[in-house]
Amino acid sequence: MSRLAQTLAPFVLIAMLLAAWETACRVLAVPTYFLPPPSAVAVSLISDWRVLLQSAWSTLSMALIALVTASIIAQCLALAVGLSPVLERAIRPLAVVLQVTPVVAIAPLVVIWAGLDHAERAIVALAALVAFFPIFSGAVTGLKAVDPDLERLFDLYGANRLQRLLRLRLPSAVPYLLEGHKVAAGLALIGAVVAEFVAGSGGAQGLAWRILEASHRMQTANMFAAVVILGLMGAMLNSLLQALEHAGLRWWRGR
Amino acid sequence: MSVAALTDVEVDYPRGRALGPFSLAIEAGEIIALVGPSGCGKSTAMRLLAGLESPSRGQVTRAPGRGQTAVVFQAPTLAPWLSARANAALPLELAGVGQVEAAARADQALERVGLAGVEAARPAQLSGGMAMRVSLARALITDPKLLLLDEPFAALDEITRRALADDVLALWPDARPAIVFVTHNVEEAVYMASRVVVMTRGPGRIAGEVAVNGPLPRPEGFRTTAQFRAHVEAISGLLAKGMSA
Known part of the structure; x- marks a missing residue:
C-alpha cells in the first residue's frame, strides 16, 4: 500500500462514517435532541468556537497544573522510597489502595476539603491524584532498573551512595520517567474532566461543564461539539507527549 | 610477587x-x-x-586500593546515557579525579584501544566490538x-x-x-x-x-x-x- 493511501486511510473512514451518520439522520428523520447529524454538530462547533476554546483551555490548563504537581510530588516521594527500602514497604500498600480506589469515589470528599467555592482546586487535586501513580511507579521501577553489572562496577570502584544515586540510578530511571509522564498526561486530562463532572461549576467552566450545561438544555449538538473538542485535545496531548518521550529517549541514548 | x-x-x-x-x-x-x-x-x-x-x-x-583491580564483563556494560569518553572516564570520576583530567585520560585510553575519533559517540552508536573496546579502555584507565x-x-x-x-x-x-x-x-x-x-x-x-x-x-x-x-x-x-x- 502506498504511503498516500496509508496516510489517507483513517480520514477516508471518518468521512465515510460521518456521511453514513448524516444520511441516516436525514432519511430516518431522527430528532436532533436525540442524535444530531454531523452537520448540526459542525454548526455548533463554528458558532460556539470561542466559548468552546475557552472551556478547552480551562480544562487543559487544570490538567497541566495537575500534571506538574503530580510530577513533582511523585518524583520526590519515589526518590525517598528509592533511598529507603523500609519506607517503600511502608508506603506501597497505601499507594496500592489509593490507586485502585476510583477517583469518582473520593471526589466528593476532595470537593468538601477544597472548599465548595473552589471547584478548581478540587479539580486540580483530583486530576493530580490520578496522574500521580504512573509517574510514581515509573520512578520507583526506574530507580531499581539498574544494570546489575554496572552496579558491580560501581561497587568495584568504591562509589559512595550519592555517586551511585546521581551517576547510576537517576540516569537509569529516565526512560521509565518519560513513559510514566506520557501515561500520566492522558490520565490527568481524563481526571480533570471526571473531576469537573463531580465538582460542578464553581469558577471553572471547563469542557465537562459545557457538556453538562448543554445536556440540561437538551442541546445535544453542543454536547457533541464539546466531546469532539475533548477528543481532539486528548489526541493532541497524546501525540505531543509521544514526541516528547521519543525526543527524550533520543537524547538519553544518543540516537 | x-x-x-x-x-x-x-x-x-x-x-x-x-x-x-x-x-x-x-x-x-x-x-x-x-x-x-x-x-x-x-x-x-x-x-x-x-x-x-x-x-x-x-x-x-x-x-589494596581502588582501581588496582579492574573487571571487563561478558557484556560491554556501558552506561547508555554517557559518551564513550565519559564511560571510559567513569572510574576516575568516581575516584574524584577532576573532569578535565579524567576526560583527557579517557581520550588517551580510547586511543590505546584503537577508538580515536569516537570519543563523543554513545554506546548505541557503536558496534559490539567497539563497545567492548570502550569497556577495555575503562578497565585500563586506572592502570590496574x-x-x-x-x-x-x-x-x-x-x-x-x-x-x-x-x-x-x-x-x-x-x-x-x-x-x-x-x-x-x-x-x-x-x-x-x-x-x-x-x-x-x-x-x-x-x-x-x-x-x-x-x-x-x-x-x-x-x-x-x-x-x-x-x-x-x-x-x-x-x-x-x-x-x-
Whole structure:
C-alpha cells in the first residue's frame, strides 16, 4: 500500500462514517435532541468556537497544573522510597489502595476539603491524584532498573551512595520517567474532566461543564461539539507527549 | 610477587556449593586463563578476586586500593546515557579525579584501544566490538595491577573475537598487568595465556594446569605450531577428566 493511501486511510473512514451518520439522520428523520447529524454538530462547533476554546483551555490548563504537581510530588516521594527500602514497604500498600480506589469515589470528599467555592482546586487535586501513580511507579521501577553489572562496577570502584544515586540510578530511571509522564498526561486530562463532572461549576467552566450545561438544555449538538473538542485535545496531548518521550529517549541514548 | 590470591576458598549458595575448595595465586604480569565447563564457578572465582563477593570459607588476598583491580564483563556494560569518553572516564570520576583530567585520560585510553575519533559517540552508536573496546579502555584507565576478563569475547563473532584478543595482548606489555580471563574456548586460552588453569565441573576445583611457554604477544603462525596443538590436546584431556571427576 502506498504511503498516500496509508496516510489517507483513517480520514477516508471518518468521512465515510460521518456521511453514513448524516444520511441516516436525514432519511430516518431522527430528532436532533436525540442524535444530531454531523452537520448540526459542525454548526455548533463554528458558532460556539470561542466559548468552546475557552472551556478547552480551562480544562487543559487544570490538567497541566495537575500534571506538574503530580510530577513533582511523585518524583520526590519515589526518590525517598528509592533511598529507603523500609519506607517503600511502608508506603506501597497505601499507594496500592489509593490507586485502585476510583477517583469518582473520593471526589466528593476532595470537593468538601477544597472548599465548595473552589471547584478548581478540587479539580486540580483530583486530576493530580490520578496522574500521580504512573509517574510514581515509573520512578520507583526506574530507580531499581539498574544494570546489575554496572552496579558491580560501581561497587568495584568504591562509589559512595550519592555517586551511585546521581551517576547510576537517576540516569537509569529516565526512560521509565518519560513513559510514566506520557501515561500520566492522558490520565490527568481524563481526571480533570471526571473531576469537573463531580465538582460542578464553581469558577471553572471547563469542557465537562459545557457538556453538562448543554445536556440540561437538551442541546445535544453542543454536547457533541464539546466531546469532539475533548477528543481532539486528548489526541493532541497524546501525540505531543509521544514526541516528547521519543525526543527524550533520543537524547538519553544518543540516537 | 603475587598480586592476588585465593587460598582454599569455598563458596556456598543456598542451592549448594558453587566453588571449591579452590586455590589460585596470581603472579605479577602473568596471564591466566580459567577454563572449565559451564556452572563450574569460574565467574564466582572472578567475583571473589574482584572483591564483589566474599567466600564462605578460605581467604582472599587482593591488591589494596581502588582501581588496582579492574573487571571487563561478558557484556560491554556501558552506561547508555554517557559518551564513550565519559564511560571510559567513569572510574576516575568516581575516584574524584577532576573532569578535565579524567576526560583527557579517557581520550588517551580510547586511543590505546584503537577508538580515536569516537570519543563523543554513545554506546548505541557503536558496534559490539567497539563497545567492548570502550569497556577495555575503562578497565585500563586506572592502570590496574590485576585485570579480570569474564568471558569478554563471548558475544562477539570469531573475527572480532580474534582481533580483540590480539589487541589485548598488544596492549599488555605497556603496563604488564596480571590478567585472569575466563573462556570456554580452549584455543583462545592457549593463544592468550601464559598459564591455563582447568577447572572441574561444579563445584569447581582445579583439574590441572598447563603452562604455555613462548613469547607474548604471540608470533604469527602460533596457532599452527605443534606446541599449540599439543597444549590444546592436553587441556581438552584435563577438561574431560574434570567432567568425570
